Amino acid sequence: MVSYLEYDRQPAIVLNPQYEILAANRAYQRQYGVQGQAHVGRKCYQVSHHYEVPCDQAGEHCPMKRATETQGADRVLHIHHTPRGPEHVDVELRPIFDRDAQIVAYVERLATVRGASARPSADGLVGRSQAFNEAMLSLQRVAPSMLPVLLLGESGTGKELFAHALHEASARAHGPFVIVDCSGITETLFESELFGFEKGAFTGATGRKHGLVETAQGGTLFLDEIGDVPLAIQVKLLRLIETGTFRRVGSTETQRADFRLVAATHKPLREMIEEGTFRADLYFRISAFPVHLPPVRERLDDLPILADSILQRVASGRPDVSRKMILSDEALALMRAYPWPGNIRELRNVIERASILTDDGVIRPEHLPEGFGAQIAVIPPAPFPLTPSAVRHLSTAALANIAAEFRGTRSELAAHLGMSERTLYRRLKTGSCQDKANSLS
Template identity: 75%
Template sequence: MTSPDLPPKHPTSPSRLPSALPASAPDLGALVSYLEYDPQPSIVLDPHYQILAANRAYQRQFGVEGQAHVGRKCYQVSHHYDVPCDQAGEHCPMRRAAEVRSADRVLHIHHTPRGPEHVDVELRPIFDAKSEIVAYVERLATVRGASAKPSAEGLVGRAPAFNKAISALQRVAPSMLPVLLLGESGTGKELFAHALHEASERAQRPFVVVDCSGITETLFESELFGFEKGAFTGATSRKQGLVETAQGGTLFLDEIGDVPLSMQVKLLRLIETGTFRRVGSTETQRADFRLVAATHKPLEQMIAAQQFRSDLYFRISAFPIHLPAVRERLDDIPLLADSILQRMASAKHGPLRKPSISADALELLRAWHWPGNIRELRNVLERASLLADNGVIRPEQLPDALRTKTAALVEDVSASGYALPRKLTDEAFVKIAAQFRGKRSELAAQLGMSERTLYRRLKALSIDEDA
């Protein structure tokens, strides 16, 4: 039997052995003993999704007191589904691992004793002497840099586009590859950069932000590299630059597309050689930092227009991550709004208590296209909370432009029923589902929702999707 890299073998604990190990795989008991002493939460699954065994680390982190997970289906435990993940609009790592006969890794949102959490799942098949898959080992790691429920700090979200970005961040964080965060203004690039830093091995070292758009060309070099006493008028003492401040940690170059062309060559040299000189000095200093850059500008177009160096672009874009706009994750609006209101209430300048949002106001927020993204959402909620005298944000407290341009969408459903699917009544939803002829993925696309959301609504309304 072949298996993934595991800790040293220890005696099997009889209480941990499953009672339904496949007869064709008598050596799985040894695998269970390995996993028992693995510090990472791990379970053993059969090819039919049944949990055969769970180590102590899994029971501590994901177990529920008085509820035995062994013998249950993995999708019942982690997602509360009654069908495998791929039938509920999710990526199923077991199906993929069986197809490629190798490991598969995916980021899911699991139900845990602490509520919904982002969990990085790695699943590896176990083969018998005939090269048949007899079981799977699933290892789970909770993602600490993002929250799937309202939070007063950090990244929050659970929409597929958001999860894709978080998954990419988790993969690249342990490495030293330069990361380029791409996305519109207001999508939370600094929060993503900080989450990447916290997930890296440099988390205990400095996280230094360089706002490239806020530094003039004449000051850029001295701010970045520092200067010696007497280097120029007003330099009365030696000053440490931001590169030196980030020693051993992460240097975040925000809006790198605004770096002056004359400075780009010096920035390139810093990245390529790992060295720099303070202004007014001939002594070469060694730099030690993890580079994360971000921009909302189209760098490739800027290269064609000779506004950005192609060699610098290729150095900073080793691992690009697209950060989704709010309109790409509209299902996260309630979660984002709740989190923003929590943060406002906890701030000194915020309201005395966290306001709530009425259902009709929330529908207006979900219907808006949010060109300013999360920054615009925060501004709207800050204004509305000051006008909500009774502690409830209602449509009349929202900006006029937002109300007038979205009210028609909220109140009206087109003849096809697809104008604003989130507002569909249960009766309208049942009617559309009954009349539709095609695949579930096609229905979800026409309704403007994910397959997962469609599956949950079908299940909630007890609609037989096969019918």
């Protein structure tokens, strides 16, 4: 089996049902081994997560448990500890059966996800929360295909960055990534911008112009805010997608289109169909693979690295900043409790403003917008002071009592405590806290 895996270019390991790494191919040793050692003999969760218990006992999705239950393959996107630091890793695990149809081992193939960072980064997508990882796994699954992808989510959730990550993970990564801002083009100009035009097609057309569809040949065409496309243009857009052909304005010659379609919107397209403002046939063509992009309030665990990433970008663009800027615990606690209706865009504005107001590089509550605390979503009050040092020194018993008295969800309690939901889950699962953990849904 190991000899067979040596022909696999992706890192791969063999595990027994007790989570022990039995063998690893050279690709794994190069990418994840430490000083030439491939972690053979160690538990997989100790290597990948630095846990002392299997992933499912630490609040994670465990592919081995799922594969054992279904007697089939399982796939998940995890944050793994690697020699380069934490990274997003696409994990695919398949069971190996003996003659009696009993599982005797598992083969796990790993692929590092390049389109996102699990650490603060001045460029690209950043995140490590469960909601973020689920969106990234969906992109990883659909990227190798040619299916049209529809990115759904509130305004400011980073649709363009997700679309670019999908392009980079596809076989068309070498081709162009062309963005069409559907909300920024008037109806009269939409057709000529999309399909191009011939010389003399209309007043001012002094020469031939290639449209955005032609520019995207061999790559990805990203239709941002497709819900804003006028009905008259939706018909021509549908024909483009269905036939793969188009004509420049003023031309009778049919051109072949060769692009991967990715669309995005924050509008309720199904409701628009009922209202007659969006074509049902176009919707079903573009929504072959819908992906929900989570708002900030669903990925509060990402706030610290999102804030650090934004501060890195601020520092890179301001030569007057001579020191690293950080968020105080108090400011972070307020930000965790805020609903962020403007999502990443609003978060960036708040942090950039605060970075200007601070003199010592530490962003405190007074640097946040006026009335910021008053806009916090209504959540049942916590029966304890939100002092970070006090939270860190809470005993297991004290934390269990707080969980029993708190009237809210686990994510809300974690926000009040200023810790991640995963950390809270692990602490509540120790000792006599098991029942309390189960009661917080």
